[in-house]
Amino acid sequence: MEVVQSLLDSNPYFSAGAGLAGIGVALTMLRRGLNVATLVAQRKLLVTLEVTSKDKAYPWVLAWLNAEGRATQHVSVETIIRQKTNGSTSTEYLYQPRPGRHFFFHEGRPFMVERTREKQMIDMTSGAPWETVTITTPGMSQQDMSVFNDFLRNAQSLASKRDDDKTIIYTAWGTEWRPFGHPRRKRPLDSVILDTDKGESLVGDVTEFLQSSQWYIERGIPYRRGYLLHGPPGCGKSSFITALAGELDYGICILNLNDRGMTDDRLAYALSEVPQQCIVLLEDIDAAFPDPTASRRMETDSYLTFSGLLNTLDGVASSEDRLLFMTTNHLDRLDPALIRPGRVDYIEYIGHATTPQARKLFTTFYPEASTAVADAWADATGEGRYSVATLQGVLMRYKDEPTRLVSELESALPPPQVLAVPALPSMQSLTEPAPGEL
Incomplete structure (x- = not known):
């Protein structure tokens, strides 16, 4: 080492700096070589x-x-x-x-x-x-x-x-769908008590639709289906949809048409980007366009229009592979164009509790109650006198005292509210709109 050092010191070119420059070049080439070797190794290995x-x-x-x-x-x-x-x-x-x-x-x-x-x-x-x-x-x-x-x-x-036992709720945020809060625990389908076989009919229709994609494709029919649940509040419309989503292992995409930033383009984009295995829910659809004629006059503005909603549901730009539910408390306020076939394919009335519903609700709360006590409750509360939510509230106040509840029915129950059943039947084939309608 001393000999090499003496030779370098005696070399005039090295002492003048050429040697140091050469070492610098050599080190630079070595570093570049290592970088290239690393890059090649990353790409090949x-x-x-x-x-x-x-x-x-x-x-x-x-x-x-x-x-x-x-x-x-x-x-x-x-x-x-x-x-x-x-x-x-x-x-x-x-x-x-x-x-x-x-x-x-x-x-x-x-x-x-x-x-x-x-x-x-x-x-x-x-x-x-x-x-x-x-x-x-x-x-x-x-x-x-x-x-x-x-x-x-x-x-x-x-x-x-x-999230196996949870239902994920999504809301439209800007141009994307995001989970809203934490996933909800799945609600058992049999916990929602509907009249007679309405629940079974709805579940059967949805299940058949989900299993019929190839049938739709072979016949050139857009693969989408719309449902409308109507009736007074507190009768189980939203609860049934939540339970149905849990039964199907689906999420729920809640779309608020009254969102201040909602436009025709944003609505169309949101429905085209719905997450897989999700139900699209439009709640209180009647509140979005209380006056469809007035909304049509706003088509030059940047807000959602009634015609924009119709075209999104069933137009050239409408999406497929879609399961959509609407709810309303006022069927008579809906424009006929909104509920024509192709936009709404299945309409079901969810009304106040009937006698069988009231009895089943009672036995769900009190499975060990006697038949006489259950019949007394059903006779006093059924036949369209009360909503299911009202009856559930009464039962919650008498959690463990069914006999006492029946003995105090007159004071426990509020005044009955008897509603007329809407003219439209539960499941119907709607006629096409008259000429000039959307």
């Missing part, structure tokens, strides 16, 4: 999956990565407060890999996860920073990409198990 925060799989991937401590002991937390059925609350902490690089093994295979968060870029609809998760693992061919299929299936399966 590694496979990579990128999941952005805009993708539906993003929350699944984060949850799966941290399940059983797979990804890292360095985490960020999301605090969730859940309300229990008894009114109390519980707090749950969901841990996710914090931004940065993390390493783990899965089924004997090494993985590197890099979660990045852009500080200068945000999601304009939510205000959340833009994020990506990049997953890298050894692989040299397209076939090695199949490992990510298993990866994503596992993540989705974990998410499905977590």
